[in-house]
Each structure stands twice: as structure tokens, then as C-alpha cells.
Amino acid sequence: MNSAPRAITTPHHSTNNGAFDAERVRGDFPILRQKVNGRPLVYLDNAATSQKPRAVLDAMQHYYAADNANIHRGVHTLSVRATDAYEGARAKVQQFLGAQRPEEIVFVRSATEAVNLVANTWGRTNLRPGDEVLITVMEHHSNIVPWQMLCAQTGAVLKVAPINDDGELLLDEFETLLKCGKTRIVAAAHVSNALGTINPAQEMVRLAHQGGAIIMLDGAQAAPHMAVDVRALGCDFYAVSGHKMCGPTGIGALYGRYDLLNAMPPYQGGGDMILSVTFEKTTYNHVPYKFEAGTPNVAGTIGLGAAVDYLRSIGMSTIAAWEHELLDYGTRVLRDIPGVRLIGTAKDKAAVLSFLVGDIHPHDVGTILDQQGIAIRTGHHCAQPVMDRFGIAATARASLAFYNTKQEIDALAAGIRKAIEVFGP
Amino acid sequence: MTNLQDLYQDLILDHNKRPRNRGTIDHPALHAQGFNPLCGDRVDIFLTVEGGVIRDVRFDGKGCAISTASASIMTDAVKGRTIEQARALFEQFHDLLTLSSDAPIDAQALGKLAAFSGVRQYPARVKCATLAWHTLNAALKNQAQTISTE
Numbered sequence: 001m002n003s004a005p006r007a008i009t010t011p012h013h014s015t016n017n018g019a020f021d022a023e024r025v026r027g028d029f030p031i032l033r034q035k036v037n038g039r040p041l042v043y044l045d046n047a048a049t050s051q052k053p054r055a056v057l058d059a060m061q062h063y064y065a066a067d068n069a070n071i072h073r074g075v076h077t078l079s080v081r082a083t084d085a086y087e088g089a090r091a092k093v094q095q096f097l098g099a100q101r102p103e104e105i106v107f108v109r110s111a112t113e114a115v116n117l118v119a120n121t122w123g124r125t126n127l128r129p130g131d132e133v134l135i136t137v138m139e140h141h142s143n144i145v146p147w148q149m150l151c152a153q154t155g156a157v158l159k160v161a162p163i164n165d166d167g168e169l170l171l172d173e174f175e176t177l178l179k180c181g182k183t184r185i186v187a188a189a190h191v192s193n194a195l196g197t198i199n200p201a202q203e204m205v206r207l208a209h210q211g212g213a214i215i216m217l218d219g220a221q222a223a224p225h226m227a228v229d230v231r232a233l234g235c236d237f238y239a240v241s242g243h244k245m246c247g248p249t250g251i252g253a254l255y256g257r258y259d260l261l262n263a264m265p266p267y268q269g270g271g272d273m274i275l276s277v278t279f280e281k282t283t284y285n286h287v288p289y290k291f292e293a294g295t296p297n298v299a300g301t302i303g304l305g306a307a308v309d310y311l312r313s314i315g316m317s318t319i320a321a322w323e324h325e326l327l328d329y330g331t332r333v334l335r336d337i338p339g340v341r342l343i344g345t346a347k348d349k350a351a352v353l354s355f356l357v358g359d360i361h362p363h364d365v366g367t368i369l370d371q372q373g374i375a376i377r378t379g380h381h382c383a384q385p386v387m388d389r390f391g392i393a394a395t396a397r398a399s400l401a402f403y404n405t406k407q408e409i410d411a412l413a414a415g416i417r418k419a420i421e422v423f424g425p
Numbered sequence: 426m427t428n429l430q431d432l433y434q435d436l437i438l439d440h441n442k443r444p445r446n447r448g449t450i451d452h453p454a455l456h457a458q459g460f461n462p463l464c465g466d467r468v469d470i471f472l473t474v475e476g477g478v479i480r481d482v483r484f485d486g487k488g489c490a491i492s493t494a495s496a497s498i499m500t501d502a503v504k505g506r507t508i509e510q511a512r513a514l515f516e517q518f519h520d521l522l523t524l525s526s527d528a529p530i531d532a533q534a535l536g537k538l539a540a541f542s543g544v545r546q547y548p549a550r551v552k553c554a555t556l557a558w559h560t561l562n563a564a565l566k567n568q569a570q571t572i573s574t575e
Contacts, residue, residue, distance in 0.1 A: 361489035384465065
């Protein structure tokens with residue numbers, strides 16, 4: 001890509017008085033300009049996947065139309081351009097997450113793959129029978145199942161830190177679980193996808209390290225919504241998902257502390273992850289290429305780089321502030337509807353509104369909202385254990401992004417009232 | 426909102442609110458459990474069959490309005506029928522949900538099941554309507570394991 005990233009200081013999404021202008025931002029997202037079932041689309045399923053700004057679509061289109069070539073291989077011009085764009089995206093993600101060096105960013109398919117990579121490489125090398133892996137009740141299945149598989153393979157034991165009725169981690173219990181001295185790794189969501197809880201990551205990192213464990217944070221729901229600085233957090237691994245932060249699907253990134261990555265065995269074998277191969281001996285490539293076997297998702301990576309540029313052009317603190325205003329507004333509006341019960345009421349919360357409407361099943365709520373052009377998620381949100389914790393099978397979930405507006409929350413409220421009308425009190 | 430009324434017909438809303446044949450049978454001749462991993466809904470079907478005829482059938486579980494009403498109406502529809510008749514009815518019901526919306530509906534054969542004709546406009550909800558039937562089918566085959574819609 002030859003186009004320079006937008007200057008990140010330009011407040012081009014602000015109104016004259018400095019307030020955030022969501023309407024103006026919406027113009028960057030072609031998909032939002034459509035009607036669904038005869039109504040303007042109200043997209044409130046951002047925790048499942050975010051929409052993509054024109055800048056991301058253009059970057060990927062430009063790559064395929066002008067620069068497409070395999071990377072790290074050719075001496076020809078296109079290959080050099082493609083490699084520059086790919087490695088340029090690595091530097092962008094490094095800066096976005098506050099990593100010390102670009103080699104600490106490994107491109108993967110998804111946040112799920114990032115967890116699997118750590119479980120399969122660091123985990124299989126370092127865990128012994130009787131060692132413990134500590135997660136929390138509020139984890140997404142992708143931060144549960146890889147650790148269960150690892151425990152089955154190594155004889156390690158999976159431990160689960162509990163939460164309170166508001167969906168907040170019980171930090172005392174978390175600390176107690178670490179005190180046995182057997183915990184080797186903690187894996188926890190930075191932000192819960194089902195409840196919106198923002199975990200006290202910095203304190204969790206401190207307690208994990210104090211207990212002699214390393215800690216991996218699942219940042220899939222955090223990175224799109226707040227400034228993340230892995231060095232300030234002090235975490236050992238951090239996973240992000242491209243498609244949840246305005247990037248394309250099929251791309252994610254793993255941050256890993258350089259010394260840890262360097263000591264880990266490769267994840268998959270193949271091209272690009274080697275320095276030399278003979279039938280007797282293969283020498284592995286350096287970090288991060290050691291973990292990037294095969295031709296990677298070049299277009300997706302470039303798209304992720306463009307997404308990071310886009311988010312930084314608005315500013316993560318601006319995004320966080322607007323989404324917090326939307327969350328406060330949405331919480332008030334939903335609480336005003338008789339029969340609506342919010343699931344997940346942590347003091348420190350991202351803009352996720354998980355709720356139940358009387359005894360109406362969330363799927364029925366979802367269908368009625370869809371008829372009004374409103375897209376929400378219904379179900380267990382790939383977090384069945386946290387549903388079990390609240391004694392429910394499913395919730396309806398509206399998850400917000402910076403391009404959402406208060407009018408859209410009003411539309412959500414009207415849709416919920418419609419559901420109550422259809423099903424009767 | 427005509428679409429919504431097509432889906433949530435009064436009969437469906439009524440069976441959702443007051444499900445018929447809900448509960449268990451202590452010593453069922455046949456039993457199966459159905460599971461829809463998409464939404465986490467579960468349904469248990471219990472049957473007593475004598476001489477190839479379904480004498481009693483009950484369902485238990487929790488689900489959306491479509492799946493609850495479907496289970497309720499299904500139990501009413503198959504009680505007293507032979508296993509062969511119940512299977513044939515499932516086929517007709519399945520066709521109703523999956524064939525194109527201009528395909529003719531045999532309202533006489535379907536009876537109350539015709540109330541689900543609106544579901545075919547909502548492909549995401551077809552599995553809700555068929556979960557109980559797949560589970561019934563499994564129970565008739567005397568499969569003990571959990572049946573998944575996936």
C-alpha cells in the first residue's frame with residue numbers, strides 16, 4: 001500500500017463544539033446505509049462482528065487490484081510491495097497494542113487461534129501433571145475448550161474463578177486460587193462478550209505474576225472499544241480478533257512477550273516458518289515467522305492494518321467515551337421497560353446490554369426486532385458456563401459500537417415494547 | 426407487521442402460553458432428548474406405544490415460542506396415530522417448512538400444523554419448529570442419545 005495512513009490527530013469525526021459526531025462516522029460504513037425489512041438497519045450485534053469502514057474495504061481491494069503477490073519470497077516489485085504492506089500492518093498492530101517490538105505480534109486466523117497457539121506451544125511445553133490452568137466463569141468457549149484440551153493432554157487441572165451476581169470477578173477468590181502455587185497460566189477475558197464486564201486486568205496480571213503464573217488476556221472484546229497497552233497491563237500474551245475491530249474476518253493477532261515467544265516451539269510446520277530444511281534437520285525461523293507457517297492471510301492482514309489506522313484516526317479514548325455514553329443511555333432506557341432484566345451489571349462495563357424480556361424467549365425477541373430492522377444476538381453467546389451461572393439458557397444481547405446512536409437505542413426500546421405487545425403480559 | 430402475525434399466529438401463541446401434554450412419563454416405552462446447540466434449547470420426548478400405535482406422548486424442556494408450540498401441537502397431532510402415520514405427518518410438516526413459499530399447503534392433512542406455514546419465511550427459525558419432531562423421530566427409532574439439530 002502506498003497510501004499514507006490518516007493523521008491520527010485529526011478530529012474529523014467531531015462536531016464544531018468538539019462532541020463526537022456518530023452520524024458523520026456512519027458515513028464511513030457503506031453497509032449501514034440500507035433498509036432491512038423496510039426499516040433502516042439498526043446494527044447492534046457488534047460483539048459478534050463489527051462492520052467495516054470504506055477505508056478497510058479499499059485497502060483490501062487495492063491490495064488485490066494492484067499489489068497482490070506472495071510475501072517474504074520474491075525479488076520482484078509486487079512481492080516487495082506486498083511484503084511491505086504485510087509487515088507495515090504488523091507495525092501498526094504493534095503500535096495499537098503498545099508492544100515493544102513488531103516481532104511480538106504474531107498474525108493468526110482469529111483470537112481463537114491465538115489461544116490455541118499458546119495452549120499448544122507454551123502449554124504443551126511447560127505444563128506437567130498437577131499443574132493448574134486458571135480461567136474465569138465468564139470466558140467465551142474459545143478461552144475454555146483449548147485449555148480443557150491442553151489439560152487432557154498434559155494432566156494439568158483446569159480451575160475456574162467465580163463471579164458475583166453483577167458479573168464481576170471475585171478478585172479475592174481469584175487470588176486464593178493463585179495462592180496454591182500450582183497455577184502456571186491464567187487465561188481470562190479482558191472484557192466479557194456475554195456480560196460486558198471489564199475485568200481489572202492490571203490487578204489480575206499483578207496477582208498472577210505474584211502467584212508465579214503467566215497470564216494471557218483475551219482482548220477480542222476490549223481492543224475494539226478502549227485503548228489497550230500491553231506493556232502498561234504487563235500481560236504475557238494478548239489476543240485480538242480483526243473482524244471485531246472493523247477489520248476483515250479470518251485475521252487476528254497474538255501479542256506475546258518476546259522472550260516467551262522465542263522460547264516456544266513452533267505451532268504449525270510449513271513454509272515461511274523455517275530457515276533451512278533438509279530431510280535430516282530443519283532449522284526454524286525467528287519470531288514471529290516461526291509461528292506463521294504457510295502463505296498467510298495477506299489481504300486480511302492489510303485490512304486489519306487499515307482498521308487499526310481507522311480506529312486511531314477517531315481515537316480509542318473518543319470511542320470509549322461515546323460508547324460509555326451510549327451504554328449509560330441504553331441502560332436507563334431498557335430499565336424503564338417493565339419486565340426487562342439486565343444480565344451483567346458490573347460497575348466497570350463495556351457497551352454490552354444483555355437482557356431478558358419477561359418470560360419471552362430471546363429468540364422470539366430477536367425475530368421481532370429483526371422485523372423492525374434491528375440486529376441483535378440471541379442465545380448463549382458461546383459462553384454457556386456464564387449462562388449456567390445466572391441459571392438461564394440464553395439472553396438477548398445488544399452490543400454497541402461507536403457508530404451507534406441514541407436514536408438506535410430508542411428503536412431497540414420500541415422493538416422490545418413491540419415484543420411485549422405480541423406476547424402479551 | 427403482517428409478517429410477524431404470519432409467524433406468531435394465535436394458535437402458536439396459545440400453545441406457547443399453555444402447552445399441552447407437557448411433562449414426563451414415568452416408564453416411557455420410548456424416550457429421546459433433542460438439543461439445538463444454536464440456542465441451547467432442549468426438549469425431551471416420552472412415548473408409550475402399544476401395537477404400533479402412539480398411546481401417550483409428552484414433552485418436557487424449555488425453548489422459544491416456536492419450539493414450545495411445535496412440541497405442544499405435535500403431541501396433540503400424533504397421539505392415537507400409528508408410528509407410520511406419525512412419520513408421514515413429520516414428512517409433510519418438514520415439507521411445509523422447507524419447500525418454497527408458493528408450494529401448495531395440504532391444510533386438511535396438516536390440520537393445526539398448518540399454523541407453522543409462516544415459519545418458512547424465517548429460515549433461521551425452521552430448526553426451532555422441527556426440534557421436537559426430530560426428537561420424536563429419534564425416540565421412535567429408540568435412539569437413546571441426544572439428538573442435535575446440527
